[in-house]
Amino acid sequence: MDIMYKSTRNAQNQVTASRAVLNGLAEDGGLYVPEQIPALDIPLSELADMTYQETALAVMKKFLTDYTEEELRYCISHAYDSKFDTEEIAPLREADGAYYLELFHGSTIAFKDMALSILPYLMTTAAAKNQEKHEIVILTATSGDTGKAALAGFADVPGTRIIVFYPKNGVSPIQERQMVTQKGKNTCVIGIRGNFDDAQTGVKKLFADRELKKELDQKGFCFSSANSINIGRLVPQVVYYVYAYGRLLSMGKIAEGEKINVVVPTGNFGNILAAFYAKNMGLPIGRLICASNENKVLFDFFESGVYDRNREFHLTSSPSMDILISSNLERLIYRIAGEDAEKNAAFMEALTKTGSYRITEEMKTGLSDFVGGYATEEQTADEIRRLYEKEHYVIDTHTAVASHVYHSYRQTSGDSAKSVIASTASPYKFARSVMQAIDPSCAGLGDFELIDRLSDTSGVKIPAAIEEIRTASVLHDQVIEINEMEAAVKRFLLS
Numbered sequence: 001m002d003i004m005y006k007s008t009r010n011a012q013n014q015v016t017a018s019r020a021v022l023n024g025l026a027e028d029g030g031l032y033v034p035e036q037i038p039a040l041d042i043p044l045s046e047l048a049d050m051t052y053q054e055t056a057l058a059v060m061k062k063f064l065t066d067y068t069e070e071e072l073r074y075c076i077s078h079a080y081d082s083k084f085d086t087e088e089i090a091p092l093r094e095a096d097g098a099y100y101l102e103l104f105h106g107s108t109i110a111f112k113d114m115a116l117s118i119l120p121y122l123m124t125t126a127a128a129k130n131q132e133k134h135e136i137v138i139l140t141a142t143s144g145d146t147g148k149a150a151l152a153g154f155a156d157v158p159g160t161r162i163i164v165f166y167p168k169n170g171v172s173p174i175q176e177r178q179m180v181t182q183k184g185k186n187t188c189v190i191g192i193r194g195n196f197d198d199a200q201t202g203v204k205k206l207f208a209d210r211e212l213k214k215e216l217d218q219k220g221f222c223f224s225s226a227n228s229i230n231i232g233r234l235v236p237q238v239v240y241y242v243y244a245y246g247r248l249l250s251m252g253k254i255a256e257g258e259k260i261n262v263v264v265p266t267g268n269f270g271n272i273l274a275a276f277y278a279k280n281m282g283l284p285i286g287r288l289i290c291a292s293n294e295n296k297v298l299f300d301f302f303e304s305g306v307y308d309r310n311r312e313f314h315l316t317s318s319p320s321m322d323i324l325i326s327s328n329l330e331r332l333i334y335r336i337a338g339e340d341a342e343k344n345a346a347f348m349e350a351l352t353k354t355g356s357y358r359i360t361e362e363m364k365t366g367l368s369d370f371v372g373g374y375a376t377e378e379q380t381a382d383e384i385r386r387l388y389e390k391e392h393y394v395i396d397t398h399t400a401v402a403s404h405v406y407h408s409y410r411q412t413s414g415d416s417a418k419s420v421i422a423s424t425a426s427p428y429k430f431a432r433s434v435m436q437a438i439d440p441s442c443a444g445l446g447d448f449e450l451i452d453r454l455s456d457t458s459g460v461k462i463p464a465a466i467e468e469i470r471t472a473s474v475l476h477d478q479v480i481e482i483n484e485m486e487a488a489v490k491r492f493l494l495s
């Protein structure tokens, strides 16, 4: 059965999966959603014996129905290979009564690699299938990790260019260094004087600008997105929840059909939405626990039914979650509004105009799968130290937010279902915050001294992604104002 994708803001706007991947964002500003969530329809017992690659094929062929199985096999085998430093691709580590799903073993050591190592293959395959003659320009806003993962995926891929906008003062020093040292003639990395929300809003504006679209069309370019607004990012993220369930079965930790909880440190709501899709495919998931840092707009939303971005923005030690406009929440709002594009569009318009909206009581009942929680900066640091002292396991700041929220949920709710915590980044990416949490005497050390100290402390080998940037030269040093994004794009493409 073919699954088509429609816009959350206009039911008339329907495209194939490969077209949705190419477009990134729908023309009306909406996000593409599958017209229905396909069923997993393989016996759970079989999951236990499947490799990551086999699981990926089983899940992705259900969603991306206009790709042939051969095409998907090609994409999967090229994406999930020795770029990952573990054979399992996504190992599951048990610590202190929870299961940490380590999603950071790819080439840029954050979970963004799970989807962004396959997106370039899905994209170029889609371009060939749709006889797309334009050069594809990937426009990306990043809170720190998407940028590098997308750059690594798209660097020197023929027929593509990639432009990344990051908040100049809103990413970790390691994250920034990873991006500004990126090689590849088709790459462009630009710092903006603003935060992630400014970058993301700016990118969405460029997508919506018809004049610009026409001008670039004539010069042979079209835009697409590597952010989780692209369905080609979301679908590969469903895979690892299914895979984790299989691992728990094969490890004998759960019985077939036993429900697990999933805990996700959340920013743009992409990763947890993928878990929600996995649940809707039939994977036995109980609660979806949405963990925020001090930018707890989602926690407040789950509590009150009011989404309100009018609040102070905090720069935290988990910068990839410093987000007040969680784009992918739109896909959930659309769904709990009864897949009513007009109703959803009205909420999104209110968000743009006033910065907030309130959902109806009826819609609230659609949120019962979700639990919100958050961690303060102090609780995040305490959790890193606690887990290290108890288990000798070092986690990054984002994972620590989730870990704190999980343990406090478990204590207050009494819900002791086995739980998988999405471990979204290597601690090496946030070495300063992590080492300061474990050993405050590290405060005076330089970034790479901290890396070496972290290696001694954790006993984990320094990843290649870090060794690479120690001596790499800076190749991108542009910093611009928010209102200069369009000019910067034109400069890169047309000069």
Ligand SMILES: *Cc1c(COP(=O)(O)O)cnc(C)c1O
Pocket: 110, 111, 112, 144, 145, 146, 228, 265, 266, 267, 268, 269, 270, 271, 272, 320, 321, 398, 399, 424, 425
């Ligand atoms: C992007 C990111 C997140 C947030 O994921 P969303 O899909 O945006 O909710 C959490 N942790 C890390 C390390 C990230 O890079």
